[in-house]
Amino acid sequence: MKKKGVIVLSCLFLVFIVGFASYLFYKKENTKEAPQALVTEKEYTPIYSVPSPYTEREVKGYLTKDTEYRNYIAFNQDWWRVAVGNDVGYVPRKETKIASATAVKNQSLTSAFEGETFLVKKATPIYRSMSKTSKKIGEFDQRTQIEAKDTDKDWMEVNVGGLIGYIPKDSVEKQNGVPVLMYHHLLKDEENHNFRGVSTTITPEAFDEQMKWLHDNGYTAITLKELEPYIQGKKALPEKSVVITFDDGIISSRDYAYPILKKYGFKAENFIITGRIPKESKPFNPDRLDFLSYQDMEKMKDVFSFGSHTNALHSMNEENKRGMITQLPYEQVLADFNQSRQALPAHSSYFAYPFGHLNETSVQAVKDAGFTLAFTTQKGYVFPGDNPLLLNRFGIGPDITLEKFQEIFK
Template identity: 35%
Template sequence: MYLRLVFCLLLLTGLPVQGRMLSGHTETPLLYMQTREPAAIWSRVGDKVIPVGTLAGGQLIAVVPTVADYYEFTFGFGNGFIDKAHLKPVLATRRVEDSLGDLHNPPTNQNLLTFQDVTIYSGPANDSDPLGTLAANLRYPIIGKLKDRLNQTWYQIRIGGRLGWVSSLDAELDNGIAILTYHHILRDEENTRFRHTSTTTSVVAFSNQMTWLREQGYSTLTMYQLEGYLRNRLNVPAKSVVVTFDDGLKSVSRYGCPILRENGIHATAFIVSSRIKRHPQQWNPVSLQFMSLGELAECRDVLDLQSHTHFLHRVNADHRPVLLSRSYHNILFDFERSRRALEQFTPRVWYLSYPFGGYNANAVHAASAAGFHMAVTTVRGKVKPGDNLLLLKRLYILRTDSLDVMARLISNRS
C-alpha cells in the first residue's frame, strides 16, 4: 500500500516552513506536525515495508505532504511513513527548541543495531522525555556519541528531523555484515574426491546452515542491497547476511538452489562466464562441472548472477592466479567481456569476485574502469560502511563447522 518514493532529507529547524528540494527536482514544502497520540511508524528495511517503531504523543516532526493517507518523514537512510490520522498541524510561526546540537551534522559511517525495542530519549539521560521507540532488528545511522557523567555512552540519531538519543545499554555498535562464501556442494556418500578440500561442503551441512539462517530470522541481502548499506543509502535489518557462491558449479543448481528455495534465501553466484555450458552435462560428482544456460536460468529466482571473470579463472605453472601476471588492458578486456556475457541473465552485472581471491593494483583499477561497483576477495572478515568497495572481505563456513561456530562468526560481537 505504500509508495516507493525518492529519499529526501527533512530538517526540523523551528523556522517558518519553506519549500525544499526533493531529490533535486521539484520544490516540496515541508510541514511541521505534532503527534496526537502514540503513533506507529513504518519504513522500507531491505526489501520490505515493516513497522519500525513508534513516536510518543505530542512529538513534533517534519513531514512531506502526500496525497495518500500517510505522511513521509526521514527515517535512517530512507523514508518513514505515519498515518495522517495520528498527526495535527503546527503553526509555521512556532519555533522548535532543540538544544541537542547542530541539526545539519551528517551521519557518521557508524550504525547502531537494535535487538529489542529501544527507547529514543530527548536527551542523553534516562530521565529525559522519551521521543518514541525503535523496533528490534534495525540498523540505524549514528550522528554522534558522548558519555554522560556516569561514563555511559549515548548514541545521537535523527528521526523525522528530530535529534534523539539511544543508550548503549540498549543497542550495539554495528561491526559489519558477513558475506558467506561457498563453492561446491556434494552428498557425503558421493564425495570421494573433494572431501578434504575447504571449498567443498556437504548437502547436509549446507541445508542445516540455510535452515538455521531462516529460523534465526536473518535477511539474506543481494549485492545490490549490500551496496546500499555500504554507501549509506539503504536501511537494512540488524540480522543481515550475504550468501555467495564462486565459480558457477553444477552442484549449486543440483543441490544448492533447491535448499535456498525451501528456505526463502537469496544468494549471489559469481560465474566464470567462459565456462557456461550450452547444454546440461550428465551429473558426475568426481569432476568439477559447470552450470548450463538452462540451469542458470532455472536458478534465477534464488541466484543473482555476477562476474568471476571470463578467461582469467586459471593458475600458472607456479599455481598463482594468472590475473596477477596480466596487463591492465588484458584484465580490463576480460572483465568487460564477462559483463557482456552475463547481461543475458541480469541487467545489473555490477559485482565481481577476483579469481582465487587474487588481486593487484591493475585488477582493482580495471574493475573500476569496467563498471563494477564492488568486488569481493577471500580476505577474512566482515564489511561495513567506509570499507574499500573493490576489496571487500568474506567469511568461509566450512563443512566441519558447527552451527555454534557459524553463529559466532556472523554475530555482531565477533
C-alpha cells in the same frame, strides 16, 4: 700405591668430564640464536588489509618505530603478514627489518586473540598500558574493523603484531556489519570420491543445517543490489542481514543449493566463470566439476543472481601460485572482465576475485570494466564506507561446524 694412583687419576678424569660438559652447556646457552622481532624503520609504517596499497582507506593502521613485533610471517618477497586482533594485515618488507628481540616475553602473544568485533571511529593510538602517557606501539586507522576485549571501564585490550596493547573505549563502537558468506561446491559424503579434504567442498546436509539456523533465527538473506546502497551509506538494512554467495558456478549449486535456498526463502549470488558456461545443460556427475548453463541460470533466477568470476582467468601462475589476473597486463585483464560482464545475464555489476588474489592492476580493471562491488576472500564483515571493490567475506568450508558458523553472527 698403584691402586691409590688409579683412584686419583679417575677422580681427575671425572672432574674434567664434568667441567667440559658444563663448559659446553654454558657455551650453548650463551650462543643460541636470540628471539627475532619485526622492527619498523619509519615513525609510522602502514598495515594494509591486503598486500598492496590501493587506497588510503584500505590502511588498517600503523606500526610504530622502535617497537618489537613478534607475530609475523613472510607472505612473499615484498610483504610481511602480521597479526591484527584475530585477523591479519600486511606490511611492506622494504620499510622494516628483522632484529634481535629484547622485549619482555610476557608482552608478546603468539596464540589466537579472541575478541569481539568493533569499528574504530577515529584514528586511534595503541598504548603499551592503560595510560595515554605510556609508549605507543601502533595505531588503528579510522573505520578499521578490529577484535578487542573489554577489560576495563575505560580501556579495550587489542593485539597488534603479537603485542598486547590498549585503546580508549570511547574510540570504538560496537557494530556487527553484514556477514557475506562464501560457498563453492556441495557433495554428499557417499558420493564424494574425488574432492575429499578439499577446503571448498561441504555436504548439502551441512549447508541445509546452516540455512535452517539462519531461517530459524530470523535472518534475512539480502541481495547485492540491496547491499550496495548500504555500503554507500544510503540505506539501512534489517538488523539480522546476511549475504550468501557461491563462487565458480558449479552444477552442485543447481542440484543442492538451489532447492535448499528456495525452501528457506533465501536469495544468493553465484559468481560465474563465463568462459566455462556450456552450450547445453548437463546432468549432475559428482565425480567431476561441471558448470551451469544459461538454461540452468534461467531456471534458477528466482533464487540466484549471477555475477562475474572472470571469463577465462580463473587460473594460477604455476611458478608463483598467484592468480592470473595479477600476472597479466592491464589491457588483457580488462578485456577479459569486459567479456565476462557482457556474457552474464543482465550484465551484472558484481565481481569476485579468483582465489582472492588481486593487485593494483586487477582492481583498476575491475573498476574500469564497470563493476561496482567486488569481493575478496579476506575474512571480515561489510560496513558502510568500505571500499566497494575490496569487500570481505567469510569462507565456509568443511571445518566450519555449526558452532563456528554461529560465531560469525554473534
